Amino acid sequence: MKKTLIKNALLATVDPDTADLPVGDILIVDDRIARIAPSIETDDAEVVDATGMVASPGFVDTHRHNWQALLRGVGANWSLFQYVVQMRTMYSVCYGPDDAYLGNYYGALEAINAGVTTIMDHSHLQITEEHSDGLVKGLQDAGIRAIFGYGVYRNPKYTPGDDIDPSSIIAEIAGPIEEFHRRNAARVREEHFANNDGLVRFGLASSEFFTFTDMAPILEELAWSRTLDPARITFHAAFGLNDVNIIENLSEAGALGDDLLLSHGNSLTDSQLALLAREGGWVSSTPDTELQMAGTFPVLERVVASGKLPSLGVDIVSAFAGDMFTQMRLMLQAQRFRDNERDFPGAVPFTTRYPAADMLKYATLGGAVGMGLEDQVGSLTPGKKADIVLTRLDAVNTAGLRDAVSALIFYANPHDVEDVWVDGVARKRGGRLVGEDWKVLEKRVQTARDGIDERFARIDGTSMRRAWEPVWGLASGASD
Numbered sequence: 001m002k003k004t005l006i007k008n009a010l011l012a013t014v015d016p017d018t019a020d021l022p023v024g025d026i027l028i029v030d031d032r033i034a035r036i037a038p039s040i041e042t043d044d045a046e047v048v049d050a051t052g053m054v055a056s057p058g059f060v061d062t063h064r065h066n067w068q069a070l071l072r073g074v075g076a077n078w079s080l081f082q083y084v085v086q087m088r089t090m091y092s093v094c095y096g097p098d099d100a101y102l103g104n105y106y107g108a109l110e111a112i113n114a115g116v117t118t119i120m121d122h123s124h125l126q127i128t129e130e131h132s133d134g135l136v137k138g139l140q141d142a143g144i145r146a147i148f149g150y151g152v153y154r155n156p157k158y159t160p161g162d163d164i165d166p167s168s169i170i171a172e173i174a175g176p177i178e179e180f181h182r183r184n185a186a187r188v189r190e191e192h193f194a195n196n197d198g199l200v201r202f203g204l205a206s207s208e209f210f211t212f213t214d215m216a217p218i219l220e221e222l223a224w225s226r227t228l229d230p231a232r233i234t235f236h237a238a239f240g241l242n243d244v245n246i247i248e249n250l251s252e253a254g255a256l257g258d259d260l261l262l263s264h265g266n267s268l269t270d271s272q273l274a275l276l277a278r279e280g281g282w283v284s285s286t287p288d289t290e291l292q293m294a295g296t297f298p299v300l301e302r303v304v305a306s307g308k309l310p311s312l313g314v315d316i317v318s319a320f321a322g323d324m325f326t327q328m329r330l331m332l333q334a335q336r337f338r339d340n341e342r343d344f345p346g347a348v349p350f351t352t353r354y355p356a357a358d359m360l361k362y363a364t365l366g367g368a369v370g371m372g373l374e375d376q377v378g379s380l381t382p383g384k385k386a387d388i389v390l391t392r393l394d395a396v397n398t399a400g401l402r403d404a405v406s407a408l409i410f411y412a413n414p415h416d417v418e419d420v421w422v423d424g425v426a427r428k429r430g431g432r433l434v435g436e437d438w439k440v441l442e443k444r445v446q447t448a449r450d451g452i453d454e455r456f457a458r459i460d461g462t463s464m465r466r467a468w469e470p471v472w473g474l475a476s477g478a479s480d
């Protein structure tokens with residue numbers, strides 16, 4: 001039995017039972033939280049002095065394309081159109097199986113470093129069996145809690161430098177699920193997830209349903225997906241495009257359910273949200289991508305109004321930092337702006353109604369509920385798994401802070417994350433990743449990045465973009 005005793009932490013438990021306990025101790029026994037109390041004494045535990053630190057549940061990210069960690073910074077000025085052109089038909093083919101492994105391994109460590117202990121990995125880099133195995137192993141080796149969402153997107157089949165016809169590449173990736181994915185997903189499920197109750201679980205990331213013009217292949221794919229008994233089926237929904245009234249049609253077919261996790265959903269109507277609330281289906285809002293690319297406002301507050309807990313995600317780590325501090329802050333302030341605009345038109349608001357603490361709940365418990373892991377994680381609760389984050393408050397940017405919630409939402413960044421446990425295992429201690437020589441890993445990341453960039457440069461991006469324009473109903477040259 002391994003015991004760790006966290007002493008004297010400022011508590012942000014996200015659990016109503018301990019909400020009025022400002023400072024206290026947490027006892028970890030093996031993989032679980034055994035006790036939380038004002039003071040715990042035990043003489044056989046490793047003691048961690050958490051004086052001046054916030055103890056919070058690990059963050060839960062419900063929509064992340066983790067493999068894109070090696071592409072950091074490419075999407076700073078991207079529209080959704082540019083994302084689709086470059087990510088779907090250019091960058092993906094620049095990844096070999098080793099890059100797939102490293103992208104997922106490094107991406108998961110980036111998450112852990114920032115206190116994100118659980119991710120829904122929407123993984124659409126399933127190009128060969130070797131890519132899939134590398135992606136799974138990357139998550140497993142990093143020690144993160146995750147649902148590996150095997151992405152059944154069609155990927156382009158060419159090598160950078162090949163003489164290709166961009167239009168036929170685009171035509172190739174449209175359409176329903178391929179045989180390769182049916183076979184490979186079933187193989188991955190069997191080989192890597194015999195019991196689907198471990199730290200990393202099997203899930204599916206569906207085809208891009210919003211590009212489909214009829215329901216039959218959608219229903220068929222979902223029925224097939226469910227034969228693999230995935231922990232979650234996740235898909236992009238209503239990012240501004242209307243998806244064959246997918247929610248009503250799924251409802252009519254009896255195919256909605258709480259095994260579905262929709263990302264974005266910005267343009268879902270309130271009656272569609274009501275259907276999800278009644279018949280099942282969770283929603284992940286990703287403020288960074290949605291504010292940049294969606295053209296419609298994040299749905300989060302309307303999900304709350306529908307009676308369900310919402311959740312947050314980083315989405316594309318190719319454009320945005322992988323921490324949840326940023327997403328909580330962006331979502332909160334964007335929502336406050338919307339509320340102010342509605343409640344005080346043309347006037348200076350005399351009150352701020354939106355409580356900051358709600359956002360912490362959505363970034364932890366909301367995510368756990370959305371991923372079906374609320375019995376295990378999402379709050380600091382005795383009996384739950386020990387996914388715990390300690391955040392220092394003695395840095396130049398945090399000294400003198402009075403309150404745990406404002407610390408986590410408005411002041412902290414990943415550098416302030418001092419210690420992280422996942423499943424009771426220390427993955428970050430004293431501000432450093434455990435068991436990882438960062439300088440060595442950094443070199444591997446740089447080398448992989450250079451290789452990807454070198455291959456990417458061999459693809460004619462202008463021709464690819466031109467070929468996509470008519471698909472989006474754009475005139476030739478409109479996307480310049």
Ligand SMILES: [Zn+2]
Pocket residue numbers: 063065122236263315316
């Ligand atoms: Zn996405």
